[in-house]
Amino acid sequence: MFRIVCPCHFGLESVLKFELVRLSAADISAADGRVSCSGGWETVAAANIELTAAERVLIELGQFSVAAQRGKTAFDPLFEGVMQLPLEELIGKDDAVIVKGSSLNSALHSVPACQSIIKKAAVRRLMRAYHTTELPETAAPHVIQFQIRNDICTVYLDTTGIPLYKRGWRQHANAAPIRETLAAGILDLSHVRADTQLCDPFCGSGTFLIEGARRAMRIAPGLHRGFACEKWEQVSAQVFRDARAAATEKINRSAEFHAYGFDSDPEAVALTLENARRAGVADRFTVKQQEIRDFRYIEGQNIVCNPPYGERMLDVEQARALYRIMGRVFPADSTCTVISPDAEFEARFGRKARKRRKLYNGMIQCQLYQYWK
Ligand SMILES: C[S@@+](CC[C@H](N)C(=O)[O-])C[C@H]1O[C@@H](n2cnc3c(N)ncnc32)[C@H](O)[C@@H]1O
Incomplete structure (x- = not known):
C-alpha cells in the first residue's frame, strides 16, 4: 500500500x-x-x-x-x-x-x-x-x-511521466488553449452528462468540446497513452492491462451527447475538427466559423467557454466588449459556465452569476461564473 x-x-x-x-x-x-x-x-x-x-x-x-x-x-x-x-x-x-x-x-x-x-x-x-x-x-x-x-x-x-493533461489527441493548439485537466474539472462542475448538448462559442482548439465528448462517453483520458511506471520492473504489465480493460468496459458509445463549436477564426474551426477526429469523437461534432454577435442559442444547450481574457488574446476593453455581446446573445434563462479573470465580468455580461468559484488557469486567478434557469 x-x-x-x-x-x-x-x-x-x-x-x-x-x-x-x-x-x-x-x-x-x-x-x-x-x-x-x-x-x-x-x-x-x-x-x-x-x-x-x-x-x-x-x-x-x-x-x-x-x-x-x-x-x-x-x-x-x-x-x-x-x-x-x-x-x-x-x-x-x-x-x-x-x-x-x-x-x-x-x-x-x-x-x-x-x-x-x-x-x-x-x-x-x-x-x-x-x-x-x-x-x-x-x-x-x-x-x-x-x-x-x-x-x-x-x-x-x-509514476506518470509525461503530465496527464497530455491526453495524446492534441497535436496543435490555438493561441490560448485551456489545459485539458482544467477543462475536465470545469465540465464536471457544469454537470456534463451522457445526453448533454454542449456548446462552446469560443471553441479555439476544441478542448471543452473534446473533453466533454469523452466525458459523456466515459472514454478514460489515459486509455491510449503510456505512463512512466509501466517501464519499471517493479510494476507488472498485467496491472495496467487489467486497468485498461476495466476502463474500456465503462465506455458508453450510445451516449446522446452532441458538441456545437463556433469560433470567429477559421483556423480554430479546422483545428477543433482535426483534434476531434484524433480523439475519436468527431462524429458528434457540429462546428462552424461564427462571430459571437451571430450566436443563436438552442434550447437545452449547456454553454461552457473561456472567451479571450485580454491577456494573451485581445486587450481588456476588447474582451469586455465581447462579454457585453455574450450578455445579449445568451438568453437570460440559458445554462452557461464562463471562466474569466475579469472581476468586472458580471457587470459587463449584465447578470449576476448563480454560483461563483475561484479557479486558477495556470498562474492567472480566475472565477468560474455559472448560470442556469
Ligand atoms: C481563449 S481562446 C479559447 C481557447 C479554447 N478553449 C481552447 O482550449 O483551445 C478564445 C477563442 O475565442 C475566439 N474569438 C475571439 N474573438 C471572437 C469573436 N468575436 N467571436 C467568436 N470567437 C472569437 C478566438 O479565435 C479564440 O479561439
Missing part, C-alpha cells in the same frame, strides 16, 4: 476527490492543489488512466523537516532525511534516478543545490541497500520529486 498523491489545479480538489471516490480509492483526503488516497499498483494504474482532473500520480516516499539544526550545515537534514527513505523498495539496482522539485518559504531555496544533495543521498542509500559501489543507471528512469514548503520536505516518486 502506498500513499498516492495527485496534484490538481487550485479549485478542483473537490472534483478530483469524487473522481477518486468513483475509483473506490481508500482514505481520500484533499488539501490545497492536491488530493491523496491509499492504494497499491492497481490504484496507481486506474488513477493514471481514468482521472480527468489530476496532473500526475505520485507515490509519497516520506516527509521530514529540513529546518536549520545547530552544529549542522543547512543541507544535512535534507541528506539525512533522504537517506532514511526506503528507496530500494521502488528503485532497482540498475534504474536511472532523476531528481526534480521546488522550494518555497524555506531556508533551502536553491532548487539545483537541493536536487544535487537529494541525488547524492539517494545514490548512497541505494548503493548501501544493493551492496555495491556503483549504480549503472541504465534501466528505466525513476523521477524523484521533492517539494519543500516552510522547511518541510516531502519526497515523491512520479
Whole structure:
C-alpha cells in the first residue's frame, strides 16, 4: 500500500476527490492543489488512466523537516532525511534516478543545490541497500520529486511521466488553449452528462468540446497513452492491462451527447475538427466559423467557454466588449459556465452569476461564473 498523491489545479480538489471516490480509492483526503488516497499498483494504474482532473500520480516516499539544526550545515537534514527513505523498495539496482522539485518559504531555496544533495543521498542509500559501489543507471528512469514548503520536505516518486493533461489527441493548439485537466474539472462542475448538448462559442482548439465528448462517453483520458511506471520492473504489465480493460468496459458509445463549436477564426474551426477526429469523437461534432454577435442559442444547450481574457488574446476593453455581446446573445434563462479573470465580468455580461468559484488557469486567478434557469 502506498500513499498516492495527485496534484490538481487550485479549485478542483473537490472534483478530483469524487473522481477518486468513483475509483473506490481508500482514505481520500484533499488539501490545497492536491488530493491523496491509499492504494497499491492497481490504484496507481486506474488513477493514471481514468482521472480527468489530476496532473500526475505520485507515490509519497516520506516527509521530514529540513529546518536549520545547530552544529549542522543547512543541507544535512535534507541528506539525512533522504537517506532514511526506503528507496530500494521502488528503485532497482540498475534504474536511472532523476531528481526534480521546488522550494518555497524555506531556508533551502536553491532548487539545483537541493536536487544535487537529494541525488547524492539517494545514490548512497541505494548503493548501501544493493551492496555495491556503483549504480549503472541504465534501466528505466525513476523521477524523484521533492517539494519543500516552510522547511518541510516531502519526497515523491512520479509514476506518470509525461503530465496527464497530455491526453495524446492534441497535436496543435490555438493561441490560448485551456489545459485539458482544467477543462475536465470545469465540465464536471457544469454537470456534463451522457445526453448533454454542449456548446462552446469560443471553441479555439476544441478542448471543452473534446473533453466533454469523452466525458459523456466515459472514454478514460489515459486509455491510449503510456505512463512512466509501466517501464519499471517493479510494476507488472498485467496491472495496467487489467486497468485498461476495466476502463474500456465503462465506455458508453450510445451516449446522446452532441458538441456545437463556433469560433470567429477559421483556423480554430479546422483545428477543433482535426483534434476531434484524433480523439475519436468527431462524429458528434457540429462546428462552424461564427462571430459571437451571430450566436443563436438552442434550447437545452449547456454553454461552457473561456472567451479571450485580454491577456494573451485581445486587450481588456476588447474582451469586455465581447462579454457585453455574450450578455445579449445568451438568453437570460440559458445554462452557461464562463471562466474569466475579469472581476468586472458580471457587470459587463449584465447578470449576476448563480454560483461563483475561484479557479486558477495556470498562474492567472480566475472565477468560474455559472448560470442556469
Ligand atoms: C481563449 S481562446 C479559447 C481557447 C479554447 N478553449 C481552447 O482550449 O483551445 C478564445 C477563442 O475565442 C475566439 N474569438 C475571439 N474573438 C471572437 C469573436 N468575436 N467571436 C467568436 N470567437 C472569437 C478566438 O479565435 C479564440 O479561439
